[in-house]
Amino acid sequence: MLVTVGHGAADRARLGELLVGADVAVxxxxxxxxxxxxxxxLTPHRPAEGARRLPDGHLLWDG
Structure with missing residues (x-):
């Protein structure tokens, strides 16, 4: 299991990167x-709304 730390709202760009990375892992x-x-x-990561894996294995985020 991967555990993420540092959800500081002050750094929105870093938070976005962290969540995309978590989506990729999951x-x-x-x-x-x-x-x-x-x-x-510890709370389980829920992928972003619209994030999905395509049949060819690539990931796509709608929206």
Missing amino acids: LGRGVPVAHLMPDGR
């Missing part, structure tokens, strides 16, 4: 991802 590689929340909880 959808593209089948690796479970959890986000470490400020209170210490």
Whole structure:
């Protein structure tokens, strides 16, 4: 399992990169991802709405 840390809202660009990377791990590689929340909880990553794997294996984000 991959665990992500650092969901600081102050750095929106970095947060976006982190979430896209988590989508790739989950959808593209089948690796479970959890986000470490400020209170210490681990929450499972849910891919972005519209993110999907195509039959040829490529990933696509609609919208």
